[in-house]
Amino acid sequence: MSSTVENVVIIGTGCAGLTAAIYSARASLNPLVLEGPLPGGQLTTTSEVENFPGFPHGVDGYQLTQNMREQATRFGTRFEQALVTSVDFTTMPRKLVVAERTILARTVIIATGASPRMTGIPGEKELYGGKGVTTCATCDGAFYRKMEVAVIGGGDSAAEEALFLTRFASKVYLIHRRDSLRASKIMADRATSHEKIVPVWDSVPVEVLGVKEGSVSGLKVKNLKTHAETVLPVKGVFIAIGHIPNTGPFAPPLAVDEGGYFKPQPGSQVQTNLPGIYVAGDCSDHVYRQAITAAGMGCAAAIEAERWLAEHHG
Numbered sequence: 001m002s003s004t005v006e007n008v009v010i011i012g013t014g015c016a017g018l019t020a021a022i023y024s025a026r027a028s029l030n031p032l033v034l035e036g037p038l039p040g041g042q043l044t045t046t047s048e049v050e051n052f053p054g055f056p057h058g059v060d061g062y063q064l065t066q067n068m069r070e071q072a073t074r075f076g077t078r079f080e081q082a083l084v085t086s087v088d089f090t091t092m093p094r095k096l097v098v099a100e101r102t103i104l105a106r107t108v109i110i111a112t113g114a115s116p117r118m119t120g121i122p123g124e125k126e127l128y129g130g131k132g133v134t135t136c137a138t139c140d141g142a143f144y145r146k147m148e149v150a151v152i153g154g155g156d157s158a159a160e161e162a163l164f165l166t167r168f169a170s171k172v173y174l175i176h177r178r179d180s181l182r183a184s185k186i187m188a189d190r191a192t193s194h195e196k197i198v199p200v201w202d203s204v205p206v207e208v209l210g211v212k213e214g215s216v217s218g219l220k221v222k223n224l225k226t227h228a229e230t231v232l233p234v235k236g237v238f239i240a241i242g243h244i245p246n247t248g249p250f251a252p253p254l255a256v257d258e259g260g261y262f263k264p265q266p267g268s269q270v271q272t273n274l275p276g277i278y279v280a281g282d283c284s285d286h287v288y289r290q291a292i293t294a295a296g297m298g299c300a301a302a303i304e305a306e307r308w309l310a311e312h313h314g
């Protein structure tokens, strides 16, 4: 076990983790950032980001996270590729076990993100990220002006994505495996009564077409009652069948809600049920899930960590 005690260890290098790193590095806390399996987070799987403030002409998702990383490095952030496999949060300092060692930390910011649940059908993986299969209408919807698109799912996210896409697309197929939406009544009514949204009930996607061409050329769907297969002539496929928050070895002891997301203390967006341990970004936010909100939470977590350190370690 290393005897060095880190002031702050940040887990995750998406918008939340990198913003926490920028703030805590600028506060001279010399943060250590642990980088997991998807450096840069979900943003790196989007091509163009048009809604991050400060980039009037848009910015490449990968480039945006690279810029944040450079900014964090400039102020002294250290990065290490390491997957946390277990923790001991019963002690002070906190213990984080990575491959071959135990890291000791006075404060910990967990910004491990969430992974979109995928269908696993042929063509989905090959055409994901800039090739027509996406999990974020807010990020990618504007690329489908006057085109037909499909949304898969029946929850609030699917209804919301479908409604958002009506601003751009000529037609939005809403494909759901049952004959009524799981979404709240108001969202379901709005979606099903919209003139551009065509519900495709009792149906599941079978294959995303266009792998050879390198971009989506259609979506094959199957009706579960009749077993009939149809090809929808869509250029975009939006998967909205839920997310899986990456709470890894941290929950328990950290509290999570019924959806498995970290559950901050009442009145705080970032404070967990344990002192000096904070959460930020999509691992604790299933409502907004935006790069800018994740960055905001990362900032808040870093400021809280700084205050906690000032109070307890001078």
Ligand code: NAP
Pocket: 118, 119, 152, 153, 154, 155, 156, 157, 158, 160, 177, 178, 181, 182, 183, 204, 240, 241, 242, 243, 259, 286, 287
């Ligand atoms: P969700 O409520 O879990 O809905 C997931 C949907 O995907 C369900 O309709 C489910 O079908 C379907 N599904 C799951 N796995 C599937 C598969 N393998 N193939 C095909 N379909 C599949 O997830 P969500 O819509 O992301 O919402 C998550 C939470 O955030 C919810 O609590 C929601 O209310 C909340 N949220 C709120 C808002 C808002 O208030 N504005 C917006 C977005 C999300 P079944 O219905 O058959 O299970």
